[in-house]
């Protein structure tokens with residue numbers, strides 16, 4: 001069974017990313033980074049990416065091509081403050097899922113690693 005199936009499939013990723021973007025929508029540091037007025041598209045892209053990463057359908061790559069996440073984040077100044085804000089909302093979102101501890105830890109460890117790898121302005125820009 002894939003990790004995607006183990007955590008409950010599409011519905012779980014929907015809840016995770018929706019909750020995350022509720023936090024972003026209210027965040028004065030992060031919200032201005034998102035180019036679109038409506039966060040629905042951003043929510044959908046992140047959800048499709050995570051679904052694919054964890055072994056679900058590869059809709060992300062069929063629609064968007066290779067993820068190349070570092071390259072896709074170049075337009076946004078991501079310092080440690082932005083990274084930590086991103087992770088704070090993601091932590092809330094992971095907690096809200098009430099997953100078994102081992103699954104929650106695996107998901108969280110990946111998100112921490114990925115967020116650290118996307119910092120492109122270590123001094124905060």
Ligand code: HEM
Pocket residue numbers: 030033034035036041042045046049064069072073076078082083086087111114115116118119
């Ligand atoms: C896109 C910010 C970390 C995955 C974006 C966008 C912004 C952003 C502003 C554009 C939104 C849009 O698609 O319209 C940030 C910040 C991060 C961060 C401030 C803090 C470190 C991450 C991490 C992941 C991720 C850790 C993956 C685990 C994505 C994906 C997209 C995206 C998949 C859409 C790419 C595309 O197909 O165009 N991010 N991000 N981001 N981000 Fe992040």
